Amino acid sequence: MANKTFDKKDPGSPNSELRTPNSTLPLSVYMITYNNGATIEGALKSVAGWASELIVVDSHSIDGAIETIQRYTDKLYQFDTTDMREKYQSAHNLCSNPWVLFIDADEWLTEEFKREVAGIVTGETPCSGFIAHRRNIYLGREIRHGGWYPDYEIRLYRKDRGNWQGGIHAKIHVDGKIGTLKSHYMHAPYADxxxxxxxxxxxxxxxxxxxxxxxxxxxxxxxxxxxxxxxxxxxxxxxxxxxxxxxxxxxxxxxxxxxxxxxxxxxxxxxxxxxxxxxx
Structure with missing residues (x-):
């Protein structure tokens, strides 16, 4: 049932001149997308110009998401598959920095979160990965109870120690010591x-x-x-x-x-x- 193709989007697309300047932070941020045009720009804005590499693996979105992504990075790839683990792993494999961070197209990073991550990436730590806590916003309200709370998982890790496992609810598995970030990032999964x-x-x-x-x-x-x-x-x-x-x-x-x-x-x-x- 999976239609699997993999190709890189033409880097010479019309809006390439709008991309933000590159950073020297030795961190790769990656995300996977499919028809996330309603939320993707908030995610991209929160990381553009902060990490030195931003990678997006899409599946030929048709809702305007591709045009938005091209404004922020030239590292846009197309990979058609129904296997979420495979799609996440493909994005992971494309990263070139020793530290990587993944976010979803309906999430964004806070300034406090970015300062903490930058300190870890540029410093010394015995940890191979870090658990991050997520705050969920739904229909104008922060959700603090029920099945959405608490909400946390590994998001920042050393590339050579991580790999994706599982199916639709795939998770990153990291070999080594795991720490916990003090700050949080944000998530607004649904427009309505x-x-x-x-x-x-x-x-x-x-x-x-x-x-x-x-x-x-x-x-x-x-x-x-x-x-x-x-x-x-x-x-x-x-x-x-x-x-x-x-x-x-x-x-x-x-x-x-x-x-x-x-x-x-x-x-x-x-x-x-x-x-x-x-x-x-």
Whole structure:
């Protein structure tokens, strides 16, 4: 199902003269994108002119994202694949600095965060990677409860000690000592609820594909019970109700996401057979 091609965008594109000056900070920042035109500029602005290398791996976006990216970097590559781990790893492999940092197209770095990272990259540390905390903004409110909180993962690491593992929810694995950054970065994943539903549709499809390829079979119990449990856990046990209506929408949409990934797994089994796997 994955259509895999890899090519570099023509560096002589029309808006190349608008790119920001290069920095001498020995850090590569990379991100992967696909139709993130609504948010990508905020992410690019927060790192442009700060790190010495900015790499973006896209999948032939059609929403204006490519034109925006070209204003900030000439290191834009096109890679068509449905494998998120593969896409992240390809961006990682393109980095040329010893330290790398990845961000998503709906995130941005604070000045405090950038000062702390610059100090680590230019100094001495026994750590091979650093966990970073993320603050989430949704429908005009910072989310401090439920399944979105706390939110942290490794983001800064030595390139030669890291590699990507997993499927749709791929994670960077780092060999060596892991530290924790004191500062945070920001995340605004959805412009509105319609954007959220579109994203859920795409991610549930990809997650169901991962389940199918790994011979994880559909069970009616999972489709019925897991969404209810997720809502109860996030809204009641993790006190998502304290985030008001945005918190309720998050928990309800998460429940819908869990339901749909099992529904799509059932659909794949009906279409392709239960034990054959999806052919690449």
């Amino acid at each position: 609820t319609a954007h959220q539903i579109r994203t859920i549709d795409r991610y549930s499809e990809a997650f169901a594909g991962d389940l199918y390829r790994s011979n994880r079979h559909f069970h009616l119990f999972n489709m019925l019970a897991r969404p209810v449990y997720r809502f109860f856990r996030d809204y009641i046990l993790k006190m998502g109700f304290l985030d008001g209506i945005p918190g309720l929408i998050i928990c309800a949409s998460t429940m819908y996401y869990v339901f749909m990934k099992h529904a799509k797994l059932w659909e794949m089994e009906k279409k392709y057979g239960r034990n054959k796997g999806i052919q690449e």
